[in-house]
Structures are given as structure tokens and as C-alpha cells.
Amino acid sequence: MASKKVFIRGIGSYLPERVLTNRDLEAMVDTSDEWIVTRTGIRERHIAAEDEFTSDMATQAARRALGDAKMSPQEVDCILVCSVTFDMAFPATACIVQKNLEISTCPCMDIEAGCSALVYCMEVAAGLLQLGSYKNILVIASDKLTSITDWQDRSTCVLFGDGASAMVLSTDASGARAVLVDTLLRADGKGGDILFQPGGGSRHPASEETVKNRLHYLKMNGREVFKIAVRGMGISLKDILSRNQIELADVQHFIPHQANMRIIEAVAEASAIPVEKFIVILHRTGNMSAGSAGVAFDEAYRQGRFAQNDLLMFATFGGGMTFGTALVRWLI
Ligand SMILES: CC(C)(COP(=O)(O)OP(=O)(O)OC[C@H]1O[C@@H](n2cnc3c(N)ncnc32)[C@H](O)[C@@H]1OP(=O)(O)O)[C@@H](O)C(=O)NCCC(=O)NCCS
DSSP: OOSSOOEEEEEEEEOOSEEEEHHHHHTTSSOOHHHHHHHHOOOEEEEOOTTOOHHHHHHHHHHHHHHHTTOOGGGOOEEEEEOSSOSSSSSOHHHHHHHHTTOOSOOEEEEOBTBTHHHHHHHHHHHHHHHTSOSEEEEEEEEEGGGSOOTTOHHHHTTBOEEEEEEEEESOOTTOSEEEEEEEEEEOGGGGGGEEOOTTSSSSOSOHHHHHTTTTSOEEOHHHHHHHHHHHHHHHHHHHHHHTTOOGGGOOEEEEOOSOHHHHHHHHHHHTOOGGGBOOOHHHHOBOTTHHHHHHHHHHHHTTOOOTTOEEEEEEEETTTEEEEEEEEEOO
8 A cells, every 4th residue: 555544534334223134034035034044144134214215324324434533524525435226327326425414516426346345445545545635535335235125036135234334534643543554456247147236227228128027136146156255255365464464363353244154154264264353243234235344344343342453354245246355453
């Protein structure tokens, strides 16, 4: 990472109020609490209200991160929002968040990199900060995954939930919670057809046909995603450690994408990491796509799980396929 340091000044997250349990799902599709818990570790997930959108959750998380940083929205000079469920194709959800926060004129943009997008945004924000044109960038990951969930497909609908997380990244060290050590991004477009939402874009614009064929819902080959996720996360975590000359044992906390407990256990086993080092919230949240790792980060922070000088590693994977890995040093 280039010379100018990038700090995390504020952290926040938001989960919608309504909770959908595995028992509730038993009444909706042919599944069981036992199957879902054994195969995924998920017990319940939060579901956004019908009139609560990705931008609303993003705004709530952003307000909490700004509160944590003791900053007014006017101090923000750029907003990045990542999601796979933006409010609409355009305008950018980041622009809607800007309006909600009553910030004027700062640049706003959306970034899509599947469930790895939080780390992608962190790297983009760090790069912009290091160019020197910005001082405080709001990085927000928010997903209303239930808006593209096929509630008739038991192989996917049991996995997902809604939520948002936010961070203020800054070149200003005052009150900083943590400093970014490094980020490592990867993608493999050959994996694009194992996790995707086919309908609604230029390839399959909305039509009676796309609706009839349920193309506006998320499609997934779970087994393939599982294998690629475990392999890709393992490679990325080794590579980021080796290029920073850091030993695995020197990382105190791993903050993984919250998709499946079995994926986390497989990564832990393959890399010989004690599973207790992984921060896990998926049993209460399901997979919130880009929002996932940031919500886990915020909750662990608020529970006081990080000590001064602890090294934290974000390890994410998502549709694309994409991988985002970040090292963060806790400062307080
Ligand atoms: C989706 C996932 C939990 C499925 O677990 P799995 O062990 O691979 O299960 P399979 O897909 O092989 O299905 C096993 C059986 O369970 C059945 N099944 C699938 N979903 C079910 C459900 N919700 N309830 C009950 N049975 C279910 C299947 O129909 C299959 O039955 P069959 O053997 O009679 O054909 C797992 O593959 C996974 O987590 N993959 C990664 C997904 C992911 O992380 N996605 C997000 C990426 S960001």
C-alpha cells in the first residue's frame, strides 16, 4: 500500500427489525430447521420491510458510522455504495444515500463485486484517499437480497437475509479505530454462471418471458460456489500474508463473508486456523451479500472483541467470482 496511511474512523451497521426463522421457512417451502442448520449454520435472518430499500439500510448504517466517527455528514467528501440489489439500475444508490444524508455535491458512485464488494470498495476508497483529492470517504455495503430471492426455490431461499454496514475511511488519524494495512482483490469471470441474476439487464431485459421463467431471481450452483469459495479464500489469505511478511498466527481475528458455517470451517481447516478466530454472525443473519462482513466487523467492535494492536483479516468471496481480502490493524 502506498505511503499515505488510510484509517477507519467510524464503523456502523444496520439490521432490519423483522426476523424470519427456519421454522417460518418450513411453512413456506419443503425444508426443515435441521437441514438448514446442519448444511449452513443459519437459524434466522433479518428481512427488510416492503417499503425499506437498500438505500434506506445504507443510510442507517452510514449514520451509525458517522456517529461513531463523531463526524457530521457534511465532512464526507465522497460516497461509495456496494450491493447486488441497488435500489434501481440508475441513479446510483450512492446518490440516493447522499440525498438522505443531506450532503451536497460530493461525488457518489456504486460498485458491484458480489459479496466481496466491501473489500473492493475499501481498496477503491484507499486509492482515492491516497491520490489526495478526498479526506473522508463513506464506504457502504448494503443488500436487500430478499428482493431477488426466489421464495419457491428451497435450495437458495433459506440462505439469504438483508442488512447493511458502513465505514468512514480517512487520511485523518484523529479518533481512528484502525488502520488499513493492505487489500488484495481478485476475480475469475469464468465463474460468472454459477451465481447470478440473469434478468433485468441488457441481456434479458424485463419481459413477460423473463418473469415467467423467474429470471429476475438469484440463481446458484451451490456445490460449485462452495468449492471455489474455499479454494479462493485460502489462496488469497496466504498471498496477502506473504506479501506483507506476516505469519498466519499473528492474525488475531478473521472476518469472513457470512455465507455458510461449513465454508468457514473448511477454510479454517485447510489453512490450520483455529475456528474460534473467525467472527461469525451468520446463524442470526444469513448471507447479506456485501453487507455481511461489515456487520460482523461492527458487531465484534461494539462487543469489545478487538484489543489494541490486534491484526484483523477480512476474507470474502462472491458472485463473479470475486475475492476480497484485507488486513487491518486495530488501534484503540
Ligand atoms: C447451498 C448449500 C447449503 C447446499 O448444501 P449441499 O450440501 O451442497 O447440498 P446439495 O445442494 O448437494 O443438496 C443435497 C440435497 O438437499 C436438498 N436440498 C436443497 N436445499 C434444501 C433445503 N432448503 N431443505 C431441504 N433439502 C434441501 C437437495 O435437493 C438435495 O437433495 P437430493 O440429494 O435428493 O438431490 C451449499 O452448497 C452451499 O452453501 N454452497 C455455497 C453457497 C453460497 O455460499 N452462496 C453464496 C455465495 S456469496
